[in-house]
Amino acid sequence: MSLWRRLYGANPLHLLVLIACFALVGYVVSMLWEDPTWLALLIWFLGAVIGHDLVLYPLYALADQPLRLARWARRRADRPVLVPAVNHVRAPVLGSAVLGLIYLPTITSHGEDALRFTSGLGTAGILENWLLVTGVLFLGSAVIYAVRLGRAARGTARPATHA
Amino acid sequence: MAQATRDEVPPRTAPEPTYGFPAGLWRGLGRIPVPPPFHPRTWRSPLRGTWLTSVFGAVLLVGLTIVVLTGLMSYIAYGPQFGQAIPADVGGLHLPFFDWPTDPSWFYRLTQGLHVVGGMVLTPVVLAKLWSVVPKLFAWPPVTSVAQLLERISLLALVGGILFEFVTGLMNAQYDYSWGFGFYTAHYYGAWVFIGGFVAHVVLKFPTMVRALRRGPHGTGAFDRWLHDSPATTEPEPVDAHGLAPVDPGRPTLSRRGLLGLVGGGSALVGVLSIGQTWDALRPLAVLSPRGQSYGDGPNDFQINRTLAGSGIDPAALGDGWRLRLTGGTGEVSLSRSDLAAMPQHTAVLPIACVEGWSTTRTWSGVRLRDLAALAGVSAPDNAFVQSVETSGAFARATLQANQVLDPDALLALRVGDDDGGPMADLSPDHGFPARVIVPALPGVHNTKWVASIDFRRTGAT
Numbered sequence: 001m002s003l004w005r006r007l008y009g010a011n012p013l014h015l016l017v018l019i020a021c022f023a024l025v026g027y028v029v030s031m032l033w034e035d036p037t038w039l040a041l042l043i044w045f046l047g048a049v050i051g052h053d054l055v056l057y058p059l060y061a062l063a064d065q066p067l068r069l070a071r072w073a074r075r076r077a078d079r080p081v082l083v084p085a086v087n088h089v090r091a092p093v094l095g096s097a098v099l100g101l102i103y104l105p106t107i108t109s110h111g112e113d114a115l116r117f118t119s120g121l122g123t124a125g126i127l128e129n130w131l132l133v134t135g136v137l138f139l140g141s142a143v144i145y146a147v148r149l150g151r152a153a154r155g156t157a158r159p160a161t162h163a
Numbered sequence: 164m165a166q167a168t169r170d171e172v173p174p175r176t177a178p179e180p181t182y183g184f185p186a187g188l189w190r191g192l193g194r195i196p197v198p199p200p201f202h203p204r205t206w207r208s209p210l211r212g213t214w215l216t217s218v219f220g221a222v223l224l225v226g227l228t229i230v231v232l233t234g235l236m237s238y239i240a241y242g243p244q245f246g247q248a249i250p251a252d253v254g255g256l257h258l259p260f261f262d263w264p265t266d267p268s269w270f271y272r273l274t275q276g277l278h279v280v281g282g283m284v285l286t287p288v289v290l291a292k293l294w295s296v297v298p299k300l301f302a303w304p305p306v307t308s309v310a311q312l313l314e315r316i317s318l319l320a321l322v323g324g325i326l327f328e329f330v331t332g333l334m335n336a337q338y339d340y341s342w343g344f345g346f347y348t349a350h351y352y353g354a355w356v357f358i359g360g361f362v363a364h365v366v367l368k369f370p371t372m373v374r375a376l377r378r379g380p381h382g383t384g385a386f387d388r389w390l391h392d393s394p395a396t397t398e399p400e401p402v403d404a405h406g407l408a409p410v411d412p413g414r415p416t417l418s419r420r421g422l423l424g425l426v427g428g429g430s431a432l433v434g435v436l437s438i439g440q441t442w443d444a445l446r447p448l449a450v451l452s453p454r455g456q457s458y459g460d461g462p463n464d465f466q467i468n469r470t471l472a473g474s475g476i477d478p479a480a481l482g483d484g485w486r487l488r489l490t491g492g493t494g495e496v497s498l499s500r501s502d503l504a505a506m507p508q509h510t511a512v513l514p515i516a517c518v519e520g521w522s523t524t525r526t527w528s529g530v531r532l533r534d535l536a537a538l539a540g541v542s543a544p545d546n547a548f549v550q551s552v553e554t555s556g557a558f559a560r561a562t563l564q565a566n567q568v569l570d571p572d573a574l575l576a577l578r579v580g581d582d583d584g585g586p587m588a589d590l591s592p593d594h595g596f597p598a599r600v601i602v603p604a605l606p607g608v609h610n611t612k613w614v615a616s617i618d619f620r621r622t623g624a625t
Contacts (some may be wrong), residue, residue, distance in 0.1 A: 004284055005183075006183065006184065006186075007183060007309075008178075008184070008308065008310050009181070009182070009183025009184075009307050009308020009310035009311055010183075010308070010310035010311075010314075013366075014310050014314070015310065015313070015368060017362075017363045017366045017367060018313045018314060018317050018363055020359075020362075020363065021317045021320060021359040021360060021362065021363035022313075022316075022359075023289035024355065024358070025320050025355075025356050025357075025359045027254070027255075027256070027355075028256070028352050028355045028356050028359070031253070031254060031256070031352060032352055035344075035348070037343060037344035037345065037349075040306075040342055040343035040344045041344050041349055041353075044330070044331070044342055044344070044349070045323050045327045045353070045356075046323065048182070048323060048326035048327045048330050049319065049322055049323045049326060051326075052293065052322075052326050053293075053297070053300055053322075055295060057293070057294070058184075059232070068413075072414065084394070084416065085418070086416050086417075087417055087421060089423075090417075091424070091425055091428070094287075094425060094429060095428070095429055095432050098286065098287050098290070098429050098432075098433060099432065099433065099436065099451060100252070101286070102283055102286055102333055102433060102437075103337070103451040103452070104333075105334055105337035105338070106337045106340035106451060106452070106453050107451070110337075110339045110341070111334070111337045111339035111340070111453075112338075113337070113554065114340060115337075115338040117428065117470070117473045118338060118390075118467070118468060118469065118470070118473060119453070119454075119465075119466065119467045119470065120458075120467055120470045120472075120593065121182030121453060121458075122454050123453060126450070126451055127583060128454070129450040129451055130451055132283050132450075133267055133436070133450065133451070136559040137432075146595035
């Protein structure tokens with residue numbers, strides 16, 4: 001067993017499970033082998049991985065850097081920041097972004113022709129709805145921030161006895 | 164001051180990986196100095212770690228299992244025994260076949276609502292899970308054993324599968340068909356690729372997940388602490404062999420509670436703005452969904468999946484000259500709309516639920532399908548083939564199971580109204596005038612509109 005482990009790097013069950021996985025995927029591939037659209041399927045499958053791991057992920061990781069920089073720039077040597085603002089920016093940005101991502105085809109009217117053919121409906125006003133929802137998220141976050149800031153300021157102002 | 168104490172913290176070092184054969188090769192690879200993002204110091208979030216990933220993993224284990232199973236059930240709901248599920252021949256890749264039930268009438272509404280809205284609600288969790296494991300994607304050395312090499316390949320099925328399914332599912336529900344392949348085939352086979360990766364991943368990682376959840380974020384078994392920690396008191400998870408916790412953590416700007424709240428809040432936000440497409444009372448909230456819109460035409464104000472214009476039917480074919488043909492018995496029966504209206508009418512409150520995830524409850528009235536079967540001389544059909552006046556579309560015809568014909572609420576509907584006793588009206592042209600099928604728990608598109616004929620079939624007799 002330990003020789004097996006040294007050679008393979010995990011227990012035999014690990015290999016059995018993975019063989020089962022590859023067999024299933026191989027079976028799916030065999031079902032699609034003669035599908036005339038196999039290339040488009042492959043491109044979209046790999047494209048989804050590349051699009052997330054190498055495009056979307058780096059974008060939002062980088063988008064967080066200015067927030068960290070701003071946080072660093074706002075640091076005070078003499079007194080601490082009462083309420084950090086960073087998460088009051090992150091939360092509405094993420095909320096708006098995830099809605100924008102999920103509803104991207106509708107917000108950008110990308111499926112509008114097919115939608116109209118199917119249902120007689122258009123997508124007019126939905127972009128505006130998304131912008132409104134975004135505005136509400138930012139406003140809500142700002143209000144909560146202001147309330148927290150006010151509370152924290154009162155909390156620190158009262159015991160202002162340091163000479 | 165905080166800086167001073169931080170400097171006293173002993174350095175966090177990743178344990179030396181156990182190398183499989185050929186160990187020299189992997190170890191040699193590991194000694195090559197690499198730039199970011201392959202260098203482990205690239206990943207500085209103090210929140211990443213085995214425990215955090217396990218929390219997301221546990222949510223997805225339950226949630227994605229529901230989404231996968233309800234999706235596979237939808238394939239059964241389409242009637243694969245009649246060759247009308249898409250793709251028609253899937254070999255062994257399906258749940259055991261069974262006759263889709265008609266009771267409860269909201270069954271398909273529930274399963275498909277869970278599938279579509281559930282998938283949307285889980286999107287933030289999937290993204291968070293992928294965020295939590297991204298250091299593994301760039302881990303160096305990329306491989307430490309044959310076992311790990313194979314496991315990384317299987318992760319392509321897992322990650323590629325889930326992203327492909329979410330992208331195709333979300334686009335299809337929003338009528339964006341930019342792919343160059345058929346949705347049903349792609350989404351169905353994509354699901355099986357994902358299932359392969361998912362099952363393997365769960366089997367291999369389940370013990371790790373359970374162990375990490377039991378131990379808690381600090382490896383002490385103390386669960387209560389992470390619930391109360393502030394960003395300042397948040398400590399990184401201990402470094403372990405799983406390589407998720409950072410070796411060089413940055414200062415926390417968000418607590419664990421905050422991160423989970425952010426992800427959960429994102430899911431709740433998506434849920435609130437999406438549930439309205441399948442929950443009538445909350446429809447006004449579905450402001451981003453193409454199916455949250457209203458037609459504003461009273462009893463006929465509900466979603467249309469095929470307009471009369473889109474069907475290509477000449478409206479003259481639906482006028483006074485329209486006849487319903489019933490076959491299967493000894494002779495053919497032909498009925499005009501006034502003949503149908505003169506037959507005993509039955510009223511039923513039934514949902515109509517689309518594979519795209521929207522649904523609505525309506526009051527329908529018309530002639531029971533079983534009365535039509537008896538009229539045709541086949542009072543106990545094994546199935547019924549319904550043909551629309553429309554001939555072109557994929558759903559211009561549907562075969563119904565015996566239970567779907569004989570259910571007392573299965574109708575050839577002539578009139579429709581809202582779900583709480585409002586006025587009824589004739590079906591509008593877009594909703595299938597002169598007559599359409601409505602069967603409890605049947606996928607929306609199989610409730611054939613503009614019905615031209617129904618053939619009640621005895622499989623033993625033919």
